[in-house]
Amino acid sequence: MKLLTHNMLSSNFVKGVTKGFPLKIMASKIEEKEVDFNPEFISRMIAKLDWPALYTAAGDIKKAEGLPETITENYESNEDFLKIAHNLLLQVEIIEGDLICPETGRKFPITNGIPNMLLHEDEVTGDK
Amino acid sequence: MAAPMTKTKLSKSEKKINKKLNRSQQLIFKQDKIETKTVASNVLCVYNGGLDVGVCQESVYKLFKEYGEINEIIMIPQKAYCFVCYQNEKDSERACDALTGHNMTADGQDCKLNIFYVSQVPPSIGPTSTIPPGLILLKDFISEEKEDELLKYVEWDEGTEQDFKLRKVKHYGYEFNYAVNSVDPIKPLVQGIPDVCHGFLHKAKDLSVINYIPDQLTISQYQPGQGILSHADTVGAFKDGIMLLSLGSQVLMEFRHPKGEHLSLLLPPRSLLVMTGESRYIWSHGITPRKTDIIPSEDGQFTPTKRGIHTSFTFRKLAINKGSVENSVSSDHDGKEAICLPHTEEEARTLEQQHVHQVYEEIADHFSSTRHSPWPQxxxxxxxxxxxxxxxxxxxxxxxxxGINKMIYSIGSDRSFGLVKICQQRCFEALVSDVLSIPLRCNICDVCICIAVIHHLSTKERRFGAVQELLRILRPGGKVLIYVWALEQERHKVKSKYLKQQKYLKQQKNGNSVNSDKESPQNVILENVSATDKSSTVESNPTSQTLQECGQLSLEDGHQNYETGNKNINIHVNRTEFKDQDMFVPWQLRNNHGNNDKKPKDCNIEVAPTYHRFYHVFKQGELEELCTLAGNCDIVKSYYDQGNWCVILQKIS
Structure with a gap:
């Protein structure tokens, strides 16, 4: 799972949860995979994502070093910044670990890079 | 080493071999109650030549065929040994002498073969003590005189029968078409069911094992070593109660449940087998091509018995009316079916769990291998x-x-771990989640697609919930494309691709139904029903269940007892038009994945379970109605694409 995906995830489907974002990451295995750098694409993604959540997630996996807490101004033309963001958003992959609901503490396991976001039978409300 | 108990003086190495041999023999006696023989017999137990040590049947065959004609090689799962049955003792003795101590390479390791004579093979591969529910076996149903008369009847003239690789067949009443596993009801054959059969057919009806006189007969003749692949008779084509009269040699019939249970029943000559209810609709049956059958003898031992020429008369009753060939889902049930549409959220989840999620998990690899071309629109x-x-x-x-558009960021989600794993291996971002609980933030997506998903939800509330959930994750102005399967598989007189793929029918061996004939006795074996004795009674096995009770295909956890008047879910016949909006659609698994259990060429029995997926097929306008109900969206486009109803919605705010 890439951090860009993580930035869109929410546990708001869990009973009683309102926002469910961002999910805390507890990673036991992280890999980096080479992805072609496309500054235009990464700029568009940055515009859409929630930067504070990315900053927190980067901190969760100890990759926040060198990452500004807020979006740099005129980042579209700042290649160094875009490269950091590119690496963090698209190259870093959480292979093993857990995603934790910020409101309930419910853990969603990540196995072989795949988050399992299913609820157990007893967690599903009958009045959906 | 023909006789391990020899009294002559032994060398050190011979003693060592003997010690090992004794140990193997003791183990086999302990585990399988098989006694070894000190004199030569035609059955050899080959220790260290079994599946558990990585030896396959083919390599045993290659090695042992050098010493004579082999009738049978019996491999048993999870056992370190196998059994080789020779045609005669001399060959068996030669093989035993030559191959004891032989090093066989399996999984890169050498296995030293220990071989000894046994008089029988383990009971686990013989007939099982239980038989599928709904199965009835009437022993000695016809007299020997009648058997002779019938066998004379099948002394076929050259050219009048079809000669299959695995058996010879001939049809009466209606021609059985193996391409579609059905008959054409508007083309009856000149020759109906022969008069010679009328006597015992009426007897079967009088005994109430069937409710009607059959109108279609297939006579099959199997030479030793021939068989028939595991199959269930097409649901829509024939009524409940398929009868099989066995003549000539005995044969062991194998029954397989889609969930993997495997039972065997010995069909003695002159016996009548009646498959009703679950045994007819859910279990598949077949004959393993063998030259011997494992039969319990009078003293309770299991010994291989040679198979002679086996002739079977299969009687069926057509369920199809003239003019409704395509809509061949049996609609003549008496309303007794195992599964109804769910009433509660919990029932709906259980139904989908069993008939959608579990099925996709089971068929993920095969399913994926059939889904490579993306749809153009x-x-x-x-x-x-x-x-x-x-x-x-x-x-x-x-x-x-x-991966269609490389310039957008795509995230996939599916309920099936197996399918998501395939996405992951293809380097796509994917996660396991439910369409009713999408783990994405509100208003985050510019675009969504939801292809062939919503039709798997079993209540309108849930289908509505899915549309709402898709709209929730869309940003205002974002678009979602939804595809669902259409009830209407023909538009403007053009059949959908789905209907056109008739070739598919060749692969479709099974279509199962869940209706049961409650009048028929279930699961009984009757001894000595003499040819003239019409007063014989058929006793029901008290442990047997009606199909509805047994609930193999029904909602478990006690949900199967529905009140009357509920809507049942029928089983759809693939590549035909839908009879109903809520259906089970069979998926015939082809299990050529990861099957490394090699077998000799003439022994290609195949177990291909059929799974039933729940579908709610949409009728024209229904999808649009559902979306309008969800609100907060405009229907940008709605269209019909190859048997699917499709909409593009745009979220308003």
């Missing part, structure tokens, strides 16, 4: 999305739409 939709869009494919399957 979906591809066009994805390609027209502006670069930098965020796209969610809810129900992404094997991910065939995740």
């Amino acid at each position: 979906i591809v066009d939709f994805l390609k027209e999305q502006p670069p930098g869009s965020i796209m969610a494919d809810i129900g992404c399957g094997n991910g065939k739409y995740l």
